[in-house]
Amino acid sequence: MKQGVFLGDARELNFFVDAGSVALSVWSPPYHVGKQYELDQSFLEWKSLLRRTLAAHAVALKPGGFVAVNIADILCFPDSSMPRLMAENVSRRKRADITRERVVQAMSENPGMNRRQIADLLGCSEQTVDRRLKGNNIRGGKYQTQTRVLLVGGLLEQYAMEAGLYLYDRRVWVKDAAWENSRWHTMSYRAVDEFEYIYIFWKPGQTRVDRNRITKDEWIEWGSRAVWRIPSVRSNDDHEAKFPVELPRRIIQLLSDPGDWVLDPFVGSGTSAVAAAQEERNFIGIDKEPHYVEMANRAWQEARRQIPLLRKTPVAAATACRQSA
Numbered sequence: 001m002k003q004g005v006f007l008g009d010a011r012e013l014n015f016f017v018d019a020g021s022v023a024l025s026v027w028s029p030p031y032h033v034g035k036q037y038e039l040d041q042s043f044l045e046w047k048s049l050l051r052r053t054l055a056a057h058a059v060a061l062k063p064g065g066f067v068a069v070n071i072a073d074i075l076c077f078p079d080s081s082m083p084r085l086m087a088e089n090v091s092r093r094k095r096a097d098i099t100r101e102r103v104v105q106a107m108s109e110n111p112g113m114n115r116r117q118i119a120d121l122l123g124c125s126e127q128t129v130d131r132r133l134k135g136n137n138i139r140g141g142k143y144q145t146q147t148r149v150l151l152v153g154g155l156l157e158q159y160a161m162e163a164g165l166y167l168y169d170r171r172v173w174v175k176d177a178a179w180e181n182s183r184w185h186t187m188s189y190r191a192v193d194e195f196e197y198i199y200i201f202w203k204p205g206q207t208r209v210d211r212n213r214i215t216k217d218e219w220i221e222w223g224s225r226a227v228w229r230i231p232s233v234r235s236n237d238d239h240e241a242k243f244p245v246e247l248p249r250r251i252i253q254l255l256s257d258p259g260d261w262v263l264d265p266f267v268g269s270g271t272s273a274v275a276a277a278q279e280e281r282n283f284i285g286i287d288k289e290p291h292y293v294e295m296a297n298r299a300w301q302e303a304r305r306q307i308p309l310l311r312k313t314p315v316a317a318a319t320a321c322r323q324s325a
């Protein structure tokens with residue numbers, strides 16, 4: 001089987017990978033939150049993608065191997081059957097007494113006033129004036145489908161079990177709080193988006209447990225810890241959903257040995273490829289987008305070029321790892 005990053009479909013990963021060969025598969029699939037690369041995918045299609053990809057792993061993994069899936073719950077899942085939650089926004093009380101007729105009358109009596117001045121005159125917000133005039137609600141409000149939280153872990157657990165893979169462990173990655181992405185945070189009791197999960201599934205078989213894969217300090221700092229605090233990737237300009245290299249690196253160090261085959265069927269920009277190269281694992285990556293395949297291949301080749309340098313100078317190694325993290 002050939003190392004590298006290939007153009008393909010995660011569901012068809014066995015086209016690239018020999019049966020029973022992969023020690024560890026580490027990936028982050030589309031989250032069904034409207035990213036560019038998942039725009040044409042329905043919720044049902046997304047669930048089917050997860051189910052079929054996990055089923056394919058039952059063949060690709062070697063007995064005793066692992067799949068580590070980094071994913072988040074869907075915090076804003078539209079549900080048309082959900083009753084309205086917000087009866088009244090106390091901090092911005094609705095002005096039912098401001099009718100369209102009152103706004104139109106105030107405007108005709110004060111033709112020189114702008115919208116802000118009309119709002120002040122009526123004692124309401126500019127937004128209320130706008131709504132009355134246009135008959136709409138710029139925030140969506142009552143005309144928009146309500147959203148709820150959708151837990152994703154249970155889906156993965158179900159699909160993995162169907163494929164004969166067992167949930168072995170789960171960890172929480174605490175990332176940077178995404179204030180600006182939280183459309184709702186000023187208008188509800190919901191928390192901002194600031195953590196994701198890593199679900200680790202196991203294929204039955206003999207698993208080597210080697211406590212020497214990481215140091216004693218690493219066991220204390222993160223190996224035995226359920227909560228991993230790792231800053232998010234700062235610049236997402238070349239790929240909109242990268243995970244930090246420290247995340248796949250920890251998983252690779254913990255759950256595989258040098259020379260093992262590591263797989264990422266949703267490789268994106270190639271973060272896991274870089275981590276695998278730095279940890280001297282064999283690697284296969286797959287992505288459905290040609291430009292990501294190219295990007296990931298470049299990142300992987302570059303990381304491999306650095307390996308002899310890393311071996312020779314531990315200080316340079318540490319610097320290179322920090323720079324890519």
Ligand SMILES: C[S@@+](CC[C@H](N)C(=O)[O-])C[C@H]1O[C@@H](n2cnc3c(N)ncnc32)[C@H](O)[C@@H]1O
Nearest residue numbers: 009010029037241242243266268269271287288
């Ligand atoms: C969350 S991103 C992964 C990002 C990656 N971990 C990184 O750090 O760059 C998901 C990736 O899966 C790819 N993808 C989506 N559907 C796919 C499919 N059916 N098969 C293969 N890749 C797919 C997308 O193009 C995207 O690059």
